[in-house]
Amino acid sequence: MDIVGRRNWYFLLSLAIILPGIISMAVFGFRLGIDFAGGDQYNLAFTQPVQASVVQKEMDTFNVEATVQQAGPNGVLVTTKPLSSTQETTIRADLAQKFPLDPSRSSYAQVGPTIARELVVGAGGLIAIASILIVIYLSIRFNYKFAICAILALLHDVFVLTGIYSILGKVFNLPLGEINTLFVTAVLTVIGFSVHDTIVIFDRIRENLRQASRLTFEQNVNLSIIQSLARSVNTSMTVVFVLVALFLISPQNIKGFTLALLIGIVSGTYSSIFNASPLLVVWRRLDPR
Amino acid sequence: MRVDRRLLALIAVVAVFALFIDGFAYVYRVATNQPLTGSIRGTPTLSIPFLGFEQQIYIHKGLDLQGGTHLELEITNVRSGISSPAARDIAVSIIERRVNSSGYAESVVRPEGQNRIIVELPGVNLEQAKQILGKTSYLTIWKWVPGTPDAAILQQLNPTDAQKYPGYKPEYTGIDGSMITNASRSTDPNTNQPDVAISFNSKGSELFCNFTRDRVTHPQGDPQNKLAIFIDKDLIQDANVIQEICGGSGVITGGFTPASAQALAIQLNSGALPGTVSLASATEVGATLGATTVKLSLLAGAFGLAIVILFMLLYYRLPGVVASLALLLYAAITLAIFKFFGITLTLAGLTGFILSVGMAVDANVLIFERVKEELRAGRTLGAAMEAGVHRAWPAIRDSNISTLITCFVLYFFGAPLIKGFAVTLAIGVSVSMFSAVVTTQQFLQILAGLRPARRLAFYGVRAPKAA
Numbered sequence: 109m110d111i112v113g114r115r116n117w118y119f120l121l122s123l124a125i126i127l128p129g130i131i132s133m134a135v136f137g138f139r140l141g142i143d144f145a146g147g148d149q150y151n152l153a154f155t156q157p158v159q160a161s162v163v164q165k166e167m168d169t170f171n172v173e174a175t176v177q178q179a180g181p182n183g184v185l186v187t188t189k190p191l192s193s194t195q196e197t198t199i200r201a202d203l204a205q206k207f208p209l210d211p212s213r214s215s216y217a218q219v220g221p222t223i224a225r226e227l228v229v230g231a232g233g234l235i236a237i238a239s240i241l242i243v244i245y246l247s248i249r250f251n252y253k254f255a256i257c258a259i260l261a262l263l264h265d266v267f268v269l270t271g272i273y274s275i276l277g278k279v280f281n282l283p284l285g286e287i288n289t290l291f292v293t294a295v296l297t298v299i300g301f302s303v304h305d306t307i308v309i310f311d312r313i314r315e316n317l318r319q320a321s322r323l324t325f326e327q328n329v330n331l332s333i334i335q336s337l338a339r340s341v342n343t344s345m346t347v348v349f350v351l352v353a354l355f356l357i358s359p360q361n362i363k364g365f366t367l368a369l370l371i372g373i374v375s376g377t378y379s380s381i382f383n384a385s386p387l388l389v390v391w392r393r394l395d396p397r
Numbered sequence: 398m399r400v401d402r403r404l405l406a407l408i409a410v411v412a413v414f415a416l417f418i419d420g421f422a423y424v425y426r427v428a429t430n431q432p433l434t435g436s437i438r439g440t441p442t443l444s445i446p447f448l449g450f451e452q453q454i455y456i457h458k459g460l461d462l463q464g465g466t467h468l469e470l471e472i473t474n475v476r477s478g479i480s481s482p483a484a485r486d487i488a489v490s491i492i493e494r495r496v497n498s499s500g501y502a503e504s505v506v507r508p509e510g511q512n513r514i515i516v517e518l519p520g521v522n523l524e525q526a527k528q529i530l531g532k533t534s535y536l537t538i539w540k541w542v543p544g545t546p547d548a549a550i551l552q553q554l555n556p557t558d559a560q561k562y563p564g565y566k567p568e569y570t571g572i573d574g575s576m577i578t579n580a581s582r583s584t585d586p587n588t589n590q591p592d593v594a595i596s597f598n599s600k601g602s603e604l605f606c607n608f609t610r611d612r613v614t615h616p617q618g619d620p621q622n623k624l625a626i627f628i629d630k631d632l633i634q635d636a637n638v639i640q641e642i643c644g645g646s647g648v649i650t651g652g653f654t655p656a657s658a659q660a661l662a663i664q665l666n667s668g669a670l671p672g673t674v675s676l677a678s679a680t681e682v683g684a685t686l687g688a689t690t691v692k693l694s695l696l697a698g699a700f701g702l703a704i705v706i707l708f709m710l711l712y713y714r715l716p717g718v719v720a721s722l723a724l725l726l727y728a729a730i731t732l733a734i735f736k737f738f739g740i741t742l743t744l745a746g747l748t749g750f751i752l753s754v755g756m757a758v759d760a761n762v763l764i765f766e767r768v769k770e771e772l773r774a775g776r777t778l779g780a781a782m783e784a785g786v787h788r789a790w791p792a793i794r795d796s797n798i799s800t801l802i803t804c805f806v807l808y809f810f811g812a813p814l815i816k817g818f819a820v821t822l823a824i825g826v827s828v829s830m831f832s833a834v835v836t837t838q839q840f841l842q843i844l845a846g847l848r849p850a851r852r853l854a855f856y857g858v859r860a861p862k863a864a
Binding site: 300339342 | 683
C-alpha cells in the first residue's frame, strides 16, 4: 500500500472539505445556539403535578429548540430560541389548552446569553497558546518539522469541524449545526484526540529512522504508517462505533454534540495518516537537510 | 523485568483506597446507621479530627446533569451615583465570586432585564441556596477604642455587638468589603488549623497596614488589640492581631472549623454590593439537559465501555482480559479522585473523562500491538511483554504530555466550562499513564509467569515458523 505516493490526492480531499467550510465561515458565520444568542424562557406553573417530559414532547412539535426542566412538582422551566410574538402567542395558547396552567403564577421573560461570544474568541486564543507549547515540546522530542506538521494536522481537524458546522447551520439551516457550549467541548476533545493520534504515528517514524536501513525517508514514512495502521484503525473504530450508536439514540439536544465528536474523530484519524505524515515527506523534499 | 512486589503492593493500596472512596456512601450509611438503599441523609463526610481533616465525599454534578436551584434576585435601593444596569453588573460579578468561592464553580450567574439577576446553582437545595445568597452583606472592619457607643453607632450596628466590651466602643477603620480582592480558606502550615487568607487592593492594603501596625502595640487580650469584622450590623469575627499585616495580604486565625473558615471566606468575598439584593423567587429545577438525556448518556457510556471491553477480549484475547481489568481499575481510581477532590462533573467534564478513557485504551492497544510484533519475531513471552511496554512507552509519554500541555493551557486561561473539561481530562490522562505503564505491565508480567497462559494462540499470534 502506497499512501505517501498518493499524497496529493489526499491533500486535495482535505482541501475539498476545508475550503467550502472556510468560505462558509467567512461569508455566513455560524448558527448560534441559545447559550450564545440568548433566548426566551417560560416559567410555567400548573394547578396539578405535570411531568417535564410531557411538556418537552409538546414543545418539540413547535421546533423551537426547547429544553424543559422540572421546577418543583407543579412547574416547569422552558427555554427556547428567541420567539416572534406570534409564535409566543401560539405556544402559550397551546400550552394553556393542553395543560392545567395557572396563569397568575406563570411568567415569561427574555434571557441573555449564558456564555459570552468572547468564549469562542478566547477558545481560539487558547488553541494558539497550546499549539505553541506543543510545538516546543515536540521540537525537543522529535524536531521542529514533526512539531509543525502535527499542529497543521490539528488545525486541519479544527477547520474541518467548524467549517462543516458552519455549512450545516447556515447553508442547510439545520438545528444540528448549531454552535453552543457543547460544540466548544467537542472542538476541545477533537484537539486532544488529533495531537494524540498524530504523535503515535510520528513515534513509529522516529523509531524506524533510528534503525539503520536502506529505505529512503519516503519509504520509511510509508512503512511506519502501514505498521501503525492496525492500531489507528482499531482505536478509531472503537470510538466511532460508540459515537454512531450514541448519535442514533441521543435526544435532539445532544445530537449535534455527538455528530461533532464523530466528524472530529474521523477527521483526526484521517489527518494523522493521510496529511501529517505525508507532509513530513513534502517538507523533506523541499528542504532535504 | 520481573514481577515487582513493591509495585504490586502499590497497585493494591491504590485500588483499595480507590474502592473505599468509590463506596464511601455505603461506609457513611453504615457509620451513621442508615439503611443501605433509599435516599441518603446528610452529606457523606470523611473526617479525621486529629489531623484537622474534613472532606465531603460525593460526586458533584453540574446543573446540566443534575439540576439544582434557580433563583431570581432583585436589586433595589441602588446607591446614588450608579445606574441600575451598572449596579446589576457589579452585583453579577460580586455574586459570581461569592458563588465560585463556595465551590459551585459550574454555576450560572447572568443579568436579566434592568435590575434582576438569575442564579442557577447545581446540586443545591433551596435551603442551601438561601444560605449562599440570602445575605445581602455589606462588610466593614472596625477597631475598639475606649469610650461608650453613641446613638449613631447603636443605630448602625447591632447594640449587643457594639457593647461587647464595656468601656470600649467600635470605631470604623474606613476598610470595607470593596477593598478585599480575594479571600479563601487555607490551612496554617504550623498548626494545621484552618484559617482565612485575604488580599486587599492598594487602598485597602495601605489602610489595613496602618490599622494593624497600630493595633499590634496593644497587648493580646486587650480589646484594643482586636480586629472586628461586621457584616451588615452583626459582628462576625473578633480576631486578635498578632503582627502587622502589610503588603496586601494577610491571614485571619482563631478557632475556625473548616466549615466556618469557608463561610467567612465567602462572606469576605461578597464584598460591598451596590444596593440591596433580595430574593425575588427560588425554585428547585431538574437537569438543564433534561432527565432523559442524562439517562441516555449514562446508558451510552455503559454501552461504550462494554463495546471496548468486548473488542479487546476478541482482538487481543488474554491480554484483553488484562487490559479490561486495568481499565476497570483505572475508572475506579479516576472516579475516586473526582469524588475526593469534589470535582464538578458536567457533560463537558464527562466528555473529558471519556476522552481519557479512550486514551487509556489506546495505551493498552499500543502495548499489545508491540507485544504481538515481538512475539511474531520469535521472542519468548516474558521478553516480548517487556519489550512491548518498553517500545510503546515513548508514544504513550509524548502523546499524553501533549494532552497535558493542552489541559494546562485550557485550565489556566479558560472559562469555567473549558476548565471543567481540562480538569477531568488531565486527571484521566495522568491516571491512564499510571494504569498503562504500572498496572498493565505488572499484570502482563504475572501472566507471563503462569504456565497455562503461555500458548501463543491466547495472544492472537500464530507460532513463528522455525527459521
